[in-house]
Amino acid sequence: MTGQAPLVELVDIHKSVGSGDRTVEILKGVSLTVNAGESIAVTGPSGSGKSTLMHVMGLLTPATVGHVRVAGERVGQDRRKAIGMRRMFGFIFQDAKLIGGLSALQNVQAPLMHIGVWPHRQKKLATQALEAVGMGHRLGHHPSQLSGGESMRVAIARALVANPSILLADEPTGSLDSVNGRIISDLLFGMVGLSTALVLVTHQPDLALLADRIAHIVDGTMVEG
Amino acid sequence: MGVGADRAARHGLGETSRMSRAVCMGMIIVQSMWAFRWQQALVLATMAIGSFGLAAIMFLGEGALRNLWMDLDTLMGSRMDVYPAPGLGDKLLQKRPLVHFNIQDLEYVREHAKKASYIAPMFYHRSRISLHDIATVAHVDGIDEPMMKETAYTQYMGSGFTQEGLAGDRMECLLTRSMAERLHAAAEPLPRVAVGAYPCQVVGIIPDPPGADEPLRERVAIPYRWARLLWGGGDDIGAIIVSWRSPEEMEAVVESVRRALDEVRAPGAYQLTSSRFAVRKRKEIVSNIMLAGSAQSLFSILIASIGVLNVMLANVTRRSREFAIRVAVGAEPSDLALIVLMESVALSLIGGLVGLFLAVAGAPLIIQALATRIPEASNITPVITMGGVVAPLAVCVICGALAGAIPAMRARRLDVLAALRAE
Numbered sequence: 199m200t201g202q203a204p205l206v207e208l209v210d211i212h213k214s215v216g217s218g219d220r221t222v223e224i225l226k227g228v229s230l231t232v233n234a235g236e237s238i239a240v241t242g243p244s245g246s247g248k249s250t251l252m253h254v255m256g257l258l259t260p261a262t263v264g265h266v267r268v269a270g271e272r273v274g275q276d277r278r279k280a281i282g283m284r285r286m287f288g289f290i291f292q293d294a295k296l297i298g299g300l301s302a303l304q305n306v307q308a309p310l311m312h313i314g315v316w317p318h319r320q321k322k323l324a325t326q327a328l329e330a331v332g333m334g335h336r337l338g339h340h341p342s343q344l345s346g347g348e349s350m351r352v353a354i355a356r357a358l359v360a361n362p363s364i365l366l367a368d369e370p371t372g373s374l375d376s377v378n379g380r381i382i383s384d385l386l387f388g389m390v391g392l393s394t395a396l397v398l399v400t401h402q403p404d405l406a407l408l409a410d411r412i413a414h415i416v417d418g419t420m421v422e423g
Numbered sequence: 424m425g426v427g428a429d430r431a432a433r434h435g436l437g438e439t440s441r442m443s444r445a446v447c448m449g450m451i452i453v454q455s456m457w458a459f460r461w462q463q464a465l466v467l468a469t470m471a472i473g474s475f476g477l478a479a480i481m482f483l484g485e486g487a488l489r490n491l492w493m494d495l496d497t498l499m500g501s502r503m504d505v506y507p508a509p510g511l512g513d514k515l516l517q518k519r520p521l522v523h524f525n526i527q528d529l530e531y532v533r534e535h536a537k538k539a540s541y542i543a544p545m546f547y548h549r550s551r552i553s554l555h556d557i558a559t560v561a562h563v564d565g566i567d568e569p570m571m572k573e574t575a576y577t578q579y580m581g582s583g584f585t586q587e588g589l590a591g592d593r594m595e596c597l598l599t600r601s602m603a604e605r606l607h608a609a610a611e612p613l614p615r616v617a618v619g620a621y622p623c624q625v626v627g628i629i630p631d632p633p634g635a636d637e638p639l640r641e642r643v644a645i646p647y648r649w650a651r652l653l654w655g656g657g658d659d660i661g662a663i664i665v666s667w668r669s670p671e672e673m674e675a676v677v678e679s680v681r682r683a684l685d686e687v688r689a690p691g692a693y694q695l696t697s698s699r700f701a702v703r704k705r706k707e708i709v710s711n712i713m714l715a716g717s718a719q720s721l722f723s724i725l726i727a728s729i730g731v732l733n734v735m736l737a738n739v740t741r742r743s744r745e746f747a748i749r750v751a752v753g754a755e756p757s758d759l760a761l762i763v764l765m766e767s768v769a770l771s772l773i774g775g776l777v778g779l780f781l782a783v784a785g786a787p788l789i790i791q792a793l794a795t796r797i798p799e800a801s802n803i804t805p806v807i808t809m810g811g812v813v814a815p816l817a818v819c820v821i822c823g824a825l826a827g828a829i830p831a832m833r834a835r836r837l838d839v840l841a842a843l844r845a846e
Binding site for chain 1: 438439440443444446447448450451454455457458459744745748749750751752753754755756758839840843
């Protein structure tokens with residue numbers, strides 16, 4: 199540690215969904231710190247709360263109890279602040295979640311569009327990002343024309359294009375064969391550097407072992423990490 | 424935007440600004456519209472139908488109104504006939520229980536209706552007209568000199584009244600085309616006919632009164648002075664003809680004549696036969712048709728708006744996954760609302776423009792179709808006015824905005840996690 203504030207700090211996070219008798223507590227007091235340049239694998243059985251943890255960390259949903267600090271700044275109820283800080287994260291979902299009607303290039307341009315980057319710059323950055331993941335030859339292809347591995351590579355390019363501080367990957371190799379899984383994991387861990395951290399949700403032990411740290415969740419509680 | 428701009432600058436994404444953000448939002452909207460073009464074609468089509476109807480009604484209605492004014496110019500000229508009438512007024516007021524106008528009435532009206540182009544006396548009479556062995560009974564108009572300038576008395580054959588004729592020294596007459604045909608008088612040299620018992624030189628053939636029924640097309644015009652000698656008694660005159668220079672002056676002239684006659688005779692002791700009433704009536708009819716057509720078109724646009732609302736709601740539901748992804752990659756909820764709202768407005772506007780274009784191109788075809796059932800419709804020329812262009816577009820945009828508002832609010836309140844989990 200260099201004395202610099204952690205990139206993200208989850209402090210005693212509780213997350214419930216539903217209301218009344220149907221309230222389900224998914225996270226039960228989880229705390230986790232992510233520092234710049236490190237990779238963390240979040241493991242645990244299905245339904246243990248791994249994805250929810252990632253969504254709370256990525257500010258897609260607020261914690262019911264507890265709080266999140268991003269770059270030392272506490273994210274409270276200020277939605278605008280949360281939206282601004284959300285742009286520090288790059289999301290990679292299990293099934294890539296590309297936008298169907300858009301080409302690979304347009305999908306990668308999407309984060310830049312929402313930031314307001316000028317179109318000519320968008321195109322250049324998106325093309326570079328796709329080339330970096332080996333998809334420079336598929337710029338105009340739509341998701342339906344891409345294989346699972348290719349779609350995931352486009353999703354990685356989309357997550358990386360706006361230079362996020364933290365990559366949040368939710369089981370990125372879960373639906374891929376071993377060859378494509380290996381390519382994707384190499385790409386992800388290759389992106390981790392001085393300024394970029396990786397939080398990887400997975401239930402594949404061999405993938406988790408590549409990370410600097412492993413955080414294990416069982417039934418909404420951190421048991422290791 | 425502040426956080427995004429800072430971040431963009433920090434991370435080497437280049438400068439961002441309100442302008443760049445607006446351009447990006449426009450790109451997102453265009454991309455989305457293109458990506459979902461088939462679903463949105465329905466919205467576009469319904470809006471186009473409504474806009475087409477409204478624009479077509481306005482273009483054709485404007486054409487019909489202009490025709491109406493032209494017709495009235497031709498039919499009525501810019502004049503009003505005032506007849507004496509033994510109406511309720513003179514019975515109640517016992518002012519002037521006279522059936523005829525007289526010279527004093529004429530002078531009084533002339534004095535009080537200064538804006539009139541001219542105020543002239545006129546005689547109407549029915550008389551036997553004959554030439555050789557052909558005879559008929561027809562209307563004879565005794566017309567004063569100022570009336571000679573009117574289109575109705577402009578002869579297309581012959582030379583018109585001479586100075587002697589106008590002075591009442593020589594018996595001259597003009598025949599309408601129908602009258603000339605009946606008497607076989609439309610040939611040079613123009614013959615002499617008998618008006619009543621008096622031989623009269625035909626000096627010209629004039630057009631039939633436009634729009635007159637068949638019996639009224641056979642007419643004869645003679646100089647006023649001679650008519651007065653034949654049918655006038657003392658100071659009596661038959662009718663008063665009032666003319667105005669421009670349609671704008673019509674109301675003022677008619678009112679001043681009415682006031683003068685109310686004073687000199689009595690209210691209701693005269694009749695005004697003015698183009699004003701015909702104008703009003705026909706304008707009312709055209710306006711009512713336009714109103715009914717516009718109401719129908721507005722109704723169809725409203726129905727189209729409900730269609731837009733449904734399609735946009737369905738779009739938001741269908742695209743909730745896309746919207747959730749956009750939130751995950753950096754969109755603000757207000758961006759989603761703006762995307763939905765602007766798409767709805769843009770679709771409605773494009774639909775409106777398509778409808779407008781179809782109305783411009785299709786209006787002549789509508790006239791052709793109408794003319795097969797209503798022959799008079801073929802006289803209408805569609806007139807494209809600014810109002811006719813702006814109104815359908817404005818209605819489409821307003822309806823599109825209203826129809827997009829609810830789906831936009833729904834998009835803004837999207838449950839991102841649920842949408843990301845759903846497939």
